[in-house]
Amino acid sequence: MYYTYMLRCKDNSIYTGITKDIKRRIEEHMEKTEKCAKYTMSHDVIKLEAVWETENRAEASKLEYHIKHLQKQQKENLILGIIQIEDVLQKKIDCMLYHRLKI
Secondary structure, eight states: OEEEEEEEETTSOEEEEEESOHHHHHHHHHHTOTTSOHHHHHSOEEEEEEEEEESSHHHHHHHHHHHHTSOHHHHHHHHHTSSOHHHHHTTTSOGGGOEEEOO
């Protein structure tokens, strides 16, 4: 399984990434290990906001790409559950391939 995730940073920005091991990856970001993303090295991560599960890396990468290109308010609405990925991405990806996990 692969995961696409959204993190909240201290400056209220949102970082989106993918991983095979969500727990390990979040720890890397929060602890600023040498494996954390360049973005989270300079932006303090305060919490995990949303996670979607899919079967392979290609599908996780597609979702990551499209989330990164959403407007900030659309990302906030995804996090809050006001909108679902189907509402903003149904014409761009097969939204049935993703399952949002409760965190």
